[in-house]
Amino acid sequence: MKNWSEGKASLAAICASGVALAAMFGVASVIRHGESSISIPTFATSAQAAMKPAELTADAAQGRHLFLMNCAHCHGDNARGDEGPDLHNLHRSDARIHEVITAGIKGEMPSFGKKLGEPEVRELTAYIRTLQG
Amino acid sequence: MPIALIFAAAFFDALAFFCRRSPKRGEFKAIGYWLVIVGALGSFGAVFSGLVLSKGTIGGTGAVLRHHYFVWPAFTLIIGLAMWRFLVGRDPSRRAFTLYLAIMLVGCSFMGAAGFFGGEMLLGR
Numbered sequence: 001m002k003n004w005s006e007g008k009a010s011l012a013a014i015c016a017s018g019v020a021l022a023a024m025f026g027v028a029s030v031i032r033h034g035e036s037s038i039s040i041p042t043f044a045t046s047a048q049a050a051m052k053p054a055e056l057t058a059d060a061a062q063g064r065h066l067f068l069m070n071c072a073h074c075h076g077d078n079a080r081g082d083e084g085p086d087l088h089n090l091h092r093s094d095a096r097i098h099e100v101i102t103a104g105i106k107g108e109m110p111s112f113g114k115k116l117g118e119p120e121v122r123e124l125t126a127y128i129r130t131l132q133g
Numbered sequence: 134m135p136i137a138l139i140f141a142a143a144f145f146d147a148l149a150f151f152c153r154r155s156p157k158r159g160e161f162k163a164i165g166y167w168l169v170i171v172g173a174l175g176s177f178g179a180v181f182s183g184l185v186l187s188k189g190t191i192g193g194t195g196a197v198l199r200h201h202y203f204v205w206p207a208f209t210l211i212i213g214l215a216m217w218r219f220l221v222g223r224d225p226s227r228r229a230f231t232l233y234l235a236i237m238l239v240g241c242s243f244m245g246a247a248g249f250f251g252g253e254m255l256l257g258r
Contacts, residue, residue, distance in 0.1 A: 006229045009220035017213035021205065024180050031189030073187070074194055083195045110194050 032069075056130060063127025066120055070112060079131050084109065088131045097125045135179050136248050138172030139211055143237045150234055159223075166223045169237075173215030180208055183251075200250040207243035214240060 004012070056064060068077065074084035081087070090097065101121050104111030116124065146165035149158050183204070187193060192201055214237055218225075225233065 004220040006217075006221055006225060009217050012220055013213040013217035016216040017209040020177070020212040021209050024177075024184070024208070025191060027181060028184045028189040028191050031184055033189075073190065073197055 057126065059123045059126040060130050061127075062120075063123035063125070066116065066124045067127050070115070071124075074109075079128075087128055088133065090128065090131070094125050094129070097128055098122070101125070135172045135175040135211070136244050138168050138175060139237075139244055140241055142166075142168035142172055143234070143241050146230075146234055146237065150230060162223050166218055169211075169215045169218055173211050176208055176211055180204070196250055196254040200247055200254055203243045203247035203250060207240055207247050210236060210240035210243065 067075075067079065071079075071084075074082055075087055076082040076084075079087040092100075098121055100109070101116065101124055102111060102113035104113075112121070142165045144165075145161045145168065148155075149161035149165060152158055152161065155161070184190075187197060190197060190201075191205075192198055214233065217233065221229070
C-alpha cells in the first residue's frame with residue numbers, strides 16, 4: 001500500500017496520534033465519571049476498616065468520596081497507607097491537616113489547594129478525623 | 134505485550150536498515166511493518182486496561198505520575214509511527230526510514246521508562 005506520499009502520511013500520522021490521545025483521555029473521563037457514581041458502594045465492601053457511609057456525618061461522607069477520588073491512590077482505599085502513610089489516629093490539628101492537604105509536602109505529597117476548594121478540604125479533613133482505631 | 138511487539142518491530146526495522154545487502158532485508162522490513170501495527174493496536178488495550186486499573190487517572194501522583202509522564206508520549210509516538218508506516222507501506226525512502234527509526238528509538242525509550250515505572254508501581258512498594 002504505497003498510495004500516500006511520505007509528507008501526507010506524516011500529517012495523517014500526527015492527526016491520528018492526536019485523535020488516539022484525545023480518545024483515550026475521553027475514555028479516562030468516562031471511567032472517572034463512572035467511578036464517581038459507583039465508587040462509594042464499591043469501596044465500602046473492600047475497605048472494612050473504614051467507617052460505612054451511613055455512620056458518617058454529611059461532611060465526612062462527602063469527604064470520604066473526595067478521599068477515594070483524590071487520596072486513595074497513595075494512602076490506600078481504607079486509608080491504612082500504601083505509598084503514602086496510614087492516616088488513622090493522626091495526632092495533628094485540623095488546621096495542620098488542612099494545611100498539608102492544600103500546600104502538600106515538598107517531595108512527598110502533591111498540593112491539592114488548586115484542585116480542591118475550601119469546603120472540600122474541610123469535608124476531607126472531617127473524614128480524616130473519623131479514621132480511628 | 135505492546136512493549137515487546139514495539140521493541141521487536143524496532144529491532145527488525147533496524148536490522149533491515151543496517152543489513153542493506155542481506156537477502157532477508159525485505160522480510161525484516163515486513164516483520165517490522167506488521168509488528169509495529171499490531172503493537173500499536175495492542176497499545177490501545179494496554180492503555181485502556183491501565184486506565185481502568187487507575188480509575189481513569191491521567192496524571193496521578195508518585196509512581197503513577199512518573200509512569201504517566203512516559204506512557205502518554207510513548208502511546209502518541211507509537212500510534213503516529215504505526216499510522217505513518219501503514220500509510221507509506223513497507224518500503225519508505227531511505228531518508229524517511231532513517232527518521233522513522235530515530236523517532237522509533239525515542240518511542241522505545243519512553244515505552245521502556247513507562248514499563249519500568251509501571252513495574253515499580255506494582256512491585257516496588
